[in-house]
Amino acid sequence: MSSLLSLYKAKEKNGTEMSAKKTFLVPLSELYIEPGYNVREIDQAHIEEFRDAYIAGEFVPPLAVQVTDKGIKIIDGHHRYHGALLATQSGTEIPRLECKDFSGTEADRIAFMVTSSQGKPLTSLERAAAYQRLANQGWEPAEIAKRVKRSPSDVDHHLQLLTCGDELIEMVKSGAVAATTAVALSREHGPKAGAVALEQMAKVKAAGKTKLSRSAAIPLFSATKARRLVELVAQAEIYSNDEADFMLAMDTSEEIKQIVADYRAGFPGKWEDS
Known part of the structure; x- marks a missing residue:
């Protein structure tokens, strides 16, 4: 049976237009995570999914990394890394992980973490924080939208989410209020939005519900x-x-x-x- 490597080596003869992009097997001890760098919050259940995949010998995509003076920094693949550590602690030795170089600016790296199809889907607050990190580097909403392959209105919405106030942000984080509802409340009531949300939330809890819907948060007049x-x-x-x-x-x-x-x-x- 042939392989991609043998096909690539014989490309002058067979006419394939294949190109190679190398990956490397890096010892776990040489990899590190920069605290607060990942745009995703660590999810223990997701880590355990990767642990089980490593133990079962299943294919796990390579990590995207950057070589720094501290070692090899993980750009994308934090849950895979933690999963490998957990698999090792469980008795399955994972001496090395497949890694690939990531090149580009800091903005490129943030955008890559946002658009990566390998990572756990971003929550609204995680996406908002990533957009804010790009905005802090001087990127305009239209530029951010183009870079992360989303609409300008999506970027504006998520940046607005971070200005909703602590009460609403905590309610979004807990799942009591949807991000879209929080933004709508903020636009409707301004600084009073948090107090209004808490008051309306008390009403829905009294009715036996656990989430504040948009219709309950912003009632429509008859x-x-x-x-x-x-x-x-x-x-x-x-x-x-x-x-x-x-x-x-x-x-x-x-x-x-x-x-x-x-x-x-x-x-x-x-x-x-x-």
Whole structure:
């Protein structure tokens, strides 16, 4: 049976357009992880999946690394590395891991961690933090979007997520609120968004639920009442004096006040200190 190597060596004869990109078998002891560098949080269950793969002798993709004065730094493959360590601790010796060079700028390395298909899918907060690291290097949202192969609106959304405040960010981290809902709350209520979210969360918990949906977080006002309010205002008589721009009919003013009161009651925190 032939192999890619033998096919490559005979490329002048067989006409293949193959090219080679070398990988290297690096001792575990020469690899290291820089604290806080990985854009993904370490997931123990994911580590154990790689441990089991190493023990079973399954194929595991090579790590992407960079040679530094401290040793060989892992750029992509943190869970694979931890999985190999765990497999060794379990009695299956993994003396070396297959690695490949990663070349490029720091921005290239961050973008690679974001777009890598080998790593565990990024959470919204992890993606947001990666985008922020690129923004801190002077990258504009449109440039970040092009580099990570996402839309500019996706980049804007994730950068906005990091400005939502500690309460909302913790709720997103715990899974109580979706990232899109957190951003929508922040845009709707500004600095009060966290307090509003906590108040609305208390209501859904009282109803036996564990997650704050967008509809519960930002209730939509009744379309019927909104149309009725327009009808009532349309019936008003217009004046051009200094006292008022229009005058409501006596039999409609109380109904209008009630509709306005209902609207305000449905949006806690929005009318405080206003």
